[in-house]
Each structure stands twice: as structure tokens, then as C-alpha cells.
Amino acid sequence: MAEGRRPGLQREGLRFFGAVGAGLSHELSNVFNIINELSGLQQDIAAAAQGGGAGIARLSELAARIKSQVARGEEINRSLHRLSHSVDEAAEVFDLGEALALFGALAARPARLAEVELELRPPADPIALSGDPFALQLALHACLKAVLGAVGSGRRVEVRTESASGRVRVVLASADPVPGLGSDPVLASMLGLACAVLGAAARTEPDGHGGGSVVLDLGAGGGTGTGDP
């Protein structure tokens, strides 16, 4: 890993971190709002059911709904925690499947806002990568933005990994064509910096059937920039 390259990521990294952090914070607020209303409803029903047995089942059901929201909040918080720790080390060995799981959790909100169904197909077996896990999240986020900007609402985007000849690729495929990655300068800058740190390359590919993909080529041997690119 070229440690000296990482400072170049700071501005774009902060932009990414801010956007994702704000989204997760919004999701957590939604959870708290729901818990707030459910507990308020619990109080309402308890007050209305004083002395009667009919409200007990409803109170029990509400307790289950509250528990479900707490579990949802914990999952969101875990994603925030994992994203926060992804900046700890500029170079480390990590599992691509786990990194994609975090990406999927972070991508859920932007995909939902774009009304796009995100289908994550993690690798069947662990793939050890060596490099900057935060730069990988940044690159994946930029690829996702490119795809979400191209596909229509109601569409599906598949995220899959491909390994061939010792090379590992992450493919974000859609049924709609994806324009060149240079069409959005902010996104191109983010992607360029992340790829430089990773020693990776990103490009768009038509699928021959009217659709397209953004392909993040992580290089030979599954490494993500173990040395200077």
C-alpha cells in the first residue's frame, strides 16, 4: 500500500463518509421515531385497557414490534461501527465477502431512495484482499452512484464477484446502459482516487442486450493494491 497516496483520499473520503454517515443517522432516527410512536401507542392501549384483558395481547404484539425495531437499529449501528473502523488501517488483509456485506448495508438506503432493488451476490468462498478497506468502500460507493444515476426506478442492480485467471472483479450490473464514468466529474474524481490507492481499475461495459455494468477490477491475485500501482 502506498501510504503516501492516502492523503489524496481525504477530501473525497470525507465526502463519502459524510454522505453515508448522514444516511445511516437518518435511518437510526427513523428507528427511534418508530420506537417512540410504538411506546406511545403502548401507553395509549394500556390506558384504554385498564382492568380489561383485551389489551394484553395488543401490548404483547407491540412489545415484539419494538424489539424488532431495536434489532434494526442495532444492525444500522453495526454498519456505522464497521464503516468507522474501515479507516483504522491504510493497509490490511480483509475478506471481500465481508466488505461487500458492509457495502450492501450502506447501499441499502441510496438504493431505496432511488427505488432500485439491490441484489447482492457475495462470493461463495472467502477471498482475502490486501489493501485499504476504506478505499474499497469508497470505490464501490462511486460505482453504485454511477449505476443508480443510470437506471430507472423499479429496476434491479446485481452486485456480484467474478474471479478468473487470478483476477477478482466486482460487477454492478443493470438492465439499463451505464454511461461512461467520466460523465460526472465529482464521481470520477472519487473513483479515480480510490482506484489509485487500491491499484484497481473501473470501467463500464455493455452487456450486449441493452444493459450495462460498472466493473471494478481489483487486480491479480485478489489483491487490492499491495504495492505501488
Added chain:
Amino acid sequence: MEHLRLLFVDDEEELVSAVVERLELRGIDAVGVTSGDEALHRLREERFDVVVIDVRMPGIGGIDVLRTVNRRHPEVKVILMTGHGSAEDSEIGRRLGAIAYLQKPVDLEDLLTTIDRATRSPKGDERDG
């Protein structure tokens, strides 16, 4: 607020069902939907006095619904809600005639007070934020 018909719109289904039930316990005829599209559909089909709607939702958001309400259902009062409100959204909402712009979490008693004020005054006369 008897006979008041209220449309509550938020993309969080659990929130919608809980708030609607709480409003109904207080005698308000409340209907909940989870998208701007559904809200516009229900507004075309049914009569409502007040719409309480989240600004930020997938697809059609609260501001766009407010614009459509102004064109097609000018008698309907609109209260906007937001989780992380921006001053710009608030200003747009005010300019478009939203009765109020409430920050989430919205206290139910505050919402009831706002609804009560909204239904007592002509549209555009009662605004706060």
C-alpha cells in the same frame, strides 16, 4: 376534531401504522400510506382535510405532493415533517403554503395542536415551523 379526515404519509410503514392508530384512538379518522404516489391516488379518490407528509421519501416527496395539492386540492391543509430538516426545504414549504414544518420525532400532542390550529384557520393563515 371530530369528523376530521387526515392522510398520514411516511415511507416507514411501522411509523405510519402506529401514528394512525394513535390518531384514531383520539377520534381522528386517519388513513396511512407509505408513498407520495399512494397519497396522490388517495387524494384523487377521497376527501381529506389534512395531509401530514414526510418531505424526504423514495419517489415523490412531500414538497412535490404539496405542489400537487395546491393545484388540485387547494382546500386541503398540508403539514410537512422531516427527520433532518434543511432551512431551504422549510422555506420552500412555507412559500408553497404548508401549514407547518415539523421536525421528527413529532410529538403527537404537538401534531394534534398543529392540526387543530390548521383546521380552524384558512389555508395560508396559520404557519409555523
